[in-house]
Amino acid sequence: MPVLSLRKISKNFGAIKALTDVDLELEPGEVLGLMGDNGAGKSTLVKIIAGNFPPTSGELVLQDRPMHFHRPAEAREAGIEVVYQDLALCDNLSAAANIFLGREIARSIWPLKFLVSKDMTDKAGALFGELKSETRPHDLVRRMSGGQRQAVAISRTMLSEAKIVLMDEPTAAISVRQVAEVLDLIRRLKDRGIAIVLISHRMPDVFAVCDRVAVLRRGRKVAEKPIVQSSPEEVTGLITGAIQHA
């Protein structure tokens, strides 16, 4: 049973058709590569799934239940987490503080809520352990490498027991060694049965971790197939339009 089904999703911004009749299914524990040129509609699709805005028409079904998200918080409650391109981390806070930002473990003594730092540190340490990341809960994000930052952003999605994680260009701005680290992180999420949508321009990364690839061109889905039946050359052709359909 798919964890997420998109049925005939369209989105118009005034006269501009950003998406037209996009169907997409996502199985648990599956990594789907979502590819397309700039302006192909990747970001729009992700924002619809993440609840930033509703589709103009079409249906979003999460585990057999039709969903109508109006705010990102609603999508998050339903189990959809987003790792943003700029990671949305606070540089001046520790790794643990970032993971628990907005959902701190706290003891309420009216009118204040006192942080229970030890519980948060322990939990953060356990999450990093699961990800086999060398990130330490007390370290400031400012002092971290790109790979470690990704580990923090990804740990945040694990905290909430997410069903689906949307990752927007997680390997765009980091070193080669860190890319390998991030791809490992993605595999660990997958091992936990989490479905992942990986948006990326980097063909090697998509072919390294994805089970399937979907290609958008000018707001339409032009291909969706298992990664083993495709090739970087074919995907490149699909993205640019040299190959019309696959």
Next chain:
Amino acid sequence: MPDTEAGATHPDIGDIRIEDVVGIKEQTAFERVISSQAFWVTIALIGIVALMSYLQPDAFASQANAYNMTRNFAYIGIMAVGMVAVIITGGIDLSVGSIMGVTGVVCGILLQAQYGWYIAVVAGLATGVVTGLINGLLIAYAGLSPFVVTLGMMSFARSIAIVLSENKMIYDFGPDGAAFKIIGGGQMLGLSNIFWALIILAVLIGVILKFTTWGRHLYAIGGNEQAARLTGVPVNRVKTQAYILSALTASIAAILVVGWQGSAINALGTSYELRVIASTVIGGANLMGGEGGTYGAVVGAALLEVIRNSLLMQGIDSNWQGAFVGVFIVLAVLLEKIRGRRRA
């Protein structure tokens, strides 16, 4: 697919971690303390006090001078511990001096009209809350720049103070005047009440900043407001509350100072906002947001007062004070910048 192995091969085979090479280590508590600006300002403060005690053992190191100095920086310090919450969010509050003025006048008028001291205190605090609320709503919800909003409030509140007081000094405080004056003018254990109020507020707000979710959210907003919003931090509400806190500490300072001086003038607090901001910055608060604390704010305020007092005692023309204070502000920020560069 030649690239498939890119991520698959790496994790074990005895590879050397980047961290091992460049030596990014977890900071110990001791390293954190000595890398903080507040620590070095404390050292400077102790140094100046030690030097002046040696040079002027009778005048500077006297009980009377200690009482004076602690009282003189206390009301700036009180405002600074409120201001620091705003600065942590990346904002600024230029209106605190004028809020002090209007609060003083409100208290004076009520006392003059024979109301009880507690009515005057409550009305004074309410003045702070209302002005802070207006600042906060305009900044957080209407999205206006903190600098512009509080600059407007600075002008507005001062004008209201002048209008309400009919541009006269209020000193005839009625039957409850004596009780009101004790609050700000009294002393305990050899130190002024104003100083004790500073200690209580600094500890209270310090605990709130470091150990509560509200404090954590202030730092998060200052660090990356967009990230805070995305993760569900109630950014607008927290920001509004920060401006209320800042204005509230300004009105607390006003109530204490009016009690101490025994009169309310509409010029009370004029240009204090700059001394308050200077104190927080010298104490390590970052005007870009995300950094700062109440300990630093208090030490910063103390340092400014000790410098002022020392120049006076050494017989240096008082017109030089501003120059010294200015140098210290820039020096503090410059040192922070240099240390920051070494860290990065």
